[in-house]
Amino acid sequence: MARDDAALSLKRKRDGEPHPNLQAKRQKLIEGRRNLPIWKQQDGIRKALRQHQVLILSGETGSGKSTQVPQFLLQEAWNTGKIAVTQPRRVAAITLAHRVADEVGTPCGSSSPASKVGYSVRFDDSTSPSTRIKFVTEGILLQEMLRDATLGEYSCVIVDEVHERSVNVDLLLGFLKQLLMGRTKRQKPLKVVVMSATADVDSIFRFFTTTDGPANGLDPAENHLPNGNGEDVSKHSQTNIKVAISHVEGRQYPVNMHYLSKPTNDLIDTGLQRIFQIHCKEPMPGDILVFLTGQESIQTLQKLAEEFAESLGREVPKLLVLPLFAALPQAAQQRIFLPAPANTRKVILSTNIAETSVTVPGVRFVVDTGKAKIRQFRSRLGLESLLVKTISKSSADQRKGRAGREAPGQCYRLYTEDGYKSLEKDNTPEILRCELSQALLNMKARGVDDVLNFPLLTPPRRETMEKALLQLLQLGALDENGKISKTGRQMARLPLTPSLGRVIIEAARAETSCLLEVIDIVACLSVENIFLNTDTEEAREEAQIARSQLYRREGDHLTLMTAVRAYAEADDRRRWSDKHLISHRAMQSVMDVRKQLRAQCQAAKLTDGDKTPSASASAEEVAENILKCFLRGFWNNVARLCPDGSYKTFVGNQTVAIHPSSFLYGRKTEAIMYNEFVYTNKTYARGVSAVQVRWLDDILG
Numbered sequence: 001m002a003r004d005d006a007a008l009s010l011k012r013k014r015d016g017e018p019h020p021n022l023q024a025k026r027q028k029l030i031e032g033r034r035n036l037p038i039w040k041q042q043d044g045i046r047k048a049l050r051q052h053q054v055l056i057l058s059g060e061t062g063s064g065k066s067t068q069v070p071q072f073l074l075q076e077a078w079n080t081g082k083i084a085v086t087q088p089r090r091v092a093a094i095t096l097a098h099r100v101a102d103e104v105g106t107p108c109g110s111s112s113p114a115s116k117v118g119y120s121v122r123f124d125d126s127t128s129p130s131t132r133i134k135f136v137t138e139g140i141l142l143q144e145m146l147r148d149a150t151l152g153e154y155s156c157v158i159v160d161e162v163h164e165r166s167v168n169v170d171l172l173l174g175f176l177k178q179l180l181m182g183r184t185k186r187q188k189p190l191k192v193v194v195m196s197a198t199a200d201v202d203s204i205f206r207f208f209t210t211t212d213g214p215a216n217g218l219d220p221a222e223n224h225l226p227n228g229n230g231e232d233v234s235k236h237s238q239t240n241i242k243v244a245i246s247h248v249e250g251r252q253y254p255v256n257m258h259y260l261s262k263p264t265n266d267l268i269d270t271g272l273q274r275i276f277q278i279h280c281k282e283p284m285p286g287d288i289l290v291f292l293t294g295q296e297s298i299q300t301l302q303k304l305a306e307e308f309a310e311s312l313g314r315e316v317p318k319l320l321v322l323p324l325f326a327a328l329p330q331a332a333q334q335r336i337f338l339p340a341p342a343n344t345r346k347v348i349l350s351t352n353i354a355e356t357s358v359t360v361p362g363v364r365f366v367v368d369t370g371k372a373k374i375r376q377f378r379s380r381l382g383l384e385s386l387l388v389k390t391i392s393k394s395s396a397d398q399r400k401g402r403a404g405r406e407a408p409g410q411c412y413r414l415y416t417e418d419g420y421k422s423l424e425k426d427n428t429p430e431i432l433r434c435e436l437s438q439a440l441l442n443m444k445a446r447g448v449d450d451v452l453n454f455p456l457l458t459p460p461r462r463e464t465m466e467k468a469l470l471q472l473l474q475l476g477a478l479d480e481n482g483k484i485s486k487t488g489r490q491m492a493r494l495p496l497t498p499s500l501g502r503v504i505i506e507a508a509r510a511e512t513s514c515l516l517e518v519i520d521i522v523a524c525l526s527v528e529n530i531f532l533n534t535d536t537e538e539a540r541e542e543a544q545i546a547r548s549q550l551y552r553r554e555g556d557h558l559t560l561m562t563a564v565r566a567y568a569e570a571d572d573r574r575r576w577s578d579k580h581l582i583s584h585r586a587m588q589s590v591m592d593v594r595k596q597l598r599a600q601c602q603a604a605k606l607t608d609g610d611k612t613p614s615a616s617a618s619a620e621e622v623a624e625n626i627l628k629c630f631l632r633g634f635w636n637n638v639a640r641l642c643p644d645g646s647y648k649t650f651v652g653n654q655t656v657a658i659h660p661s662s663f664l665y666g667r668k669t670e671a672i673m674y675n676e677f678v679y680t681n682k683t684y685a686r687g688v689s690a691v692q693v694r695w696l697d698d699i700l701g
C-alpha cells in the first residue's frame, strides 16, 4: 500500500467510514485469525470461564492472546456488560483497539454509534455507548474505579501482559481479588482473565486462591486437573475464588539469534554498525526495530543514522528513521505503523514501550541493546530516580519476539551469549523498587483504609510502606488518623505524582494567582527534556547564547515557564524552536499535557477563580509565589550551600551537585530545590531552582 493510501485508510478508520475493500480485507483477517495457535483453544477458554471466575492464560507472544480472547468472550451468555482489556502502555492499547476493530468489522472508537471496539488512555477517550471491548491502560481502569469502585459496567476484565508487573497492575489485581471475594459488592458476576507470555502462573494462582498471599499458599499442582480440553482446572480453594489455568502452545515464526563475541562499551556505535550491516546486506522488505534506553540515546542515534544514510550511494535503498518513546506526541507515535515508502527501509528506534503487545507491521530485524531506563527508589535517601539498567531475560525474549510476528526474523543482541545467560529471569516488580506514596494514595482514594494489609502479589517491606504513608501525611493528603483528606482526594484525581499534585493544589489556593504558570512548568516536567542535547562544552556555549532570552536567574522552573510562554506566543513555533535549540516535538507534547492539565483542574474545580495577580506584584514576588508552591510538594528535596561550596540535603545530609543541564550549574546560592536525583558518576540534582531557607518556615508553618 502506498504511504498516502495508508494514511487515508487510517483516517477513514478514525472517521468511521467503511473501507471500499472491506469485505476482501475482512476475509483475509478471518483466515489469519483461524491460523493463530489460540484459535483451536477457543472452546476450552470459553468453557473455563463459564465454570470459573478467573482464568490464568499463558502462551507465547504472537499466539493470539491479546487480539483473540476478548473476541472469544463477546458472545458468552454471562457477558452482559463490557470487556476491559488492560495494557501497560497507551500505544499498545490504541493499536490493539484498531486491530481488533478491523477483525470484528466495526469502526474503532467514538466516531460511529455502531462501533463495538474502542480505547481509553490518559488524555484520549475513544469509546462510544455501544463499545463492548474497551482497551485501556491500567492507570485508566484504576482512575475509573474512583467513580465506581465496583467496575459495574464491566462483565470481564482481561489483565494483559501481567509479567511487566507495573505498580498499577499489582494494584488492579488486588482490587479485582477483593471484588471477586465479594468484599466490594457488585450486581453482576465478574470474570477475570490474567494473561502473559512469561508470567509466574503459580504465584498468580496462589494469590487468587489463598487469603494469605503468595508466601503461604496452596500448591497449584494439587489444585488443578486436566479437563480434557487442554486446560487445567482448579478445585475449590481457600478464598472460594474459582481459578482455571490454561496454556496456549505457541507458534511464533523462528527468530535467528546473533550475539556479540565480546561485550561492547559503546552501544550507540555498535547499534549504528548493526543497522547499516542489516540495511546494506539483508534483502528488502524488512524493517528494523532497535531497543534503546530513552529519548536522548534515541535522538543521538537518529541523527547519526540519518547522517550516515545520506552518505550512502544511490544504489542502496533509502532509510526512514522513526523514534518511539512515551513523551512523543501521539501522531508521531502512530507514524511507525504506516508502511515504509517504496524502496525504503524503516528503522524504528524505541524505548521498551515497543517491547510488549505491539506488532509493528514489517519488522523482521530486532537490535537489542539489552538496556532500559527504569525507575528505582533509594529508600535510604528517600528519593526516586531513573536509572539505566540491564534488562531481564523475559524482557530480552519479548524484544526478540518482535522480529517473528509476521514472518521468520533475525535478532541481534548487542551483548554476549554468556551475558544473556547471566540476566535475571524476570523484571523486579515495580512495587518493590518505586516510591510508594502514589500507590498508597490510590488505595486510600478507593476506600482501602488498611493499606498495610491490602492483597498484593509481592508486598513491599512494611517499613517502606510506612515511610510513604508519612510522606502522604506531610503532603497533607492524609489526616492524623490516616484517613484521606479533601486535599488527598484532589491529588488522587490528578494524573501526577502526589508531590506534583500537591504543587498544583497549592497554586490554586495561593493568595495570588499562579495556577496557569505552575501548570506550564509541571507540563514541562512531565516531558523528558525540551532542550536539545548539549553534550559538549562547545554545544553548551552555543545553547547558552541561543537561549539567553529565556534564562531566568531563579533557575530551571522559571526558565521552563518562560520557554513555554514564549513558544505559545510564537508565530512560527517550529522556527522559534530551532532558533532556541529547543525540541519542537517535545514542546508539542508539553502543549498537549498543558491543555489536559488545565481541563482537569477545571473539572476538579481547581481554578484561579477571580484571583488575578496583584498589579503591584513584582516579577520577583510572582517567582517567589511559584517556587513556594513547588516547595510545598518538594520540601524534602532541598539542599543548602555548605562552607566548602558543596550542597547538602536537609533530609539525609547527602552531598548533591547541580546537573550540568541545569541553568544554575556552577552557581552558588543559599539553598536549592530540585525535582529529581540522577546518578551517573556522582549524585546530581536535576530541575533545580534557587530558594531561601526561610521560605520553608512560611510553608511548613
Ligand code: ADP
Binding pocket: 036, 059, 060, 061, 062, 063, 064, 065, 066, 067, 068, 095, 096, 099, 357, 359, 361, 405, 406
Ligand atoms: P499475543 O497477545 O499472544 O502476543 P496478539 O493477539 O497480539 O498475540 O497477536 C497475534 C498476531 O496477530 C500477531 O502475531 C500478528 O501476526 C497479528 N497482529 C496483531 N496485531 C496486529 C497489527 N496491529 N497489525 C498487524 N498484525 C497484527
